[in-house]
Amino acid sequence: MSRSSNDPRALRSRAAALAAATELLVEGGPEQVTHAAVAERAGVGRATVYRHWPDLDTLLLDTLATDARPLITPDHGPVRDQLLAHLEVQADWLNKPVAASIIATIIERAERDEAVRLLREDMFGRADEQFAEALSGAAARGEFRPGIEEHAREVVSRILGPLLFQRFMLGVPLTKEMMVSVVDAALAPWLPDA
Incomplete structure (x- = not known):
């Protein structure tokens, strides 16, 4: 069963992942923003990051657009x-x-x-x-x-x-x-x- 985009857990994990991606971007540039690094920094599973952003370009774009x-x-x-x-x-x-x-x-x-x-x-x-x-x-x-x-x-x-x-x-x-x-x-x- 898939959770809706309004699910508080999904919203929290997405926000945590974007915050982690922003930190990684500031610390080391766009090449540091990977699914694995974001998952580790955010304290969420790698599958969760892939679920929100199937590819790195989308992850980076959402990171940029957030700020x-x-x-x-x-x-x-x-x-x-x-x-x-x-x-x-x-x-x-x-x-x-x-x-x-x-x-x-x-x-x-x-x-x-x-x-x-x-x-x-x-x-x-x-x-x-x-x-x-x-x-x-x-x-x-x-x-x-x-x-x-x-x-x-x-x-x-x-x-x-x-x-x-x-x-x-x-x-x-x-x-x-x-x-x-x-x-x-x-x-x-x-x-x-x-």
Whole structure:
């Protein structure tokens, strides 16, 4: 008799296995995420891990997806305030070792794996559409000059590029002051009086 996906035991074993897989990813990279290693670390049977993830690609993808998150998710308030509030929350995650492991693995694997490429789009690319809408609304309210929404990807790049470079290439923890500086520099050309 198979248990449903809502079975508390199955949910617990799945959560434990994903947590173990994340730890292994951080400690040694994606090649350390194996069925046997995850089962041992999680304290579950290898058959349990295989039942949830019949192949390693699916296991790694679910591990990445568990911790991956969109880097910018705007709503309808003032764009600068939204960006700073969201980036402050993201900085907590980005400053942890797990973020470097997740992002590096996604970037590397997305070149060859369509499922990981889609995950990368969830993190980086799909924000363009939502961000363009938020920028359009902000321009209509007078926060920015008209047309900024057509440059959403450029604005996102001018924000995320320096922050991710500072954090992952230079190893500098992200601070609120750094985020304010980067956001203000990215938005400055689009201010009404610019």
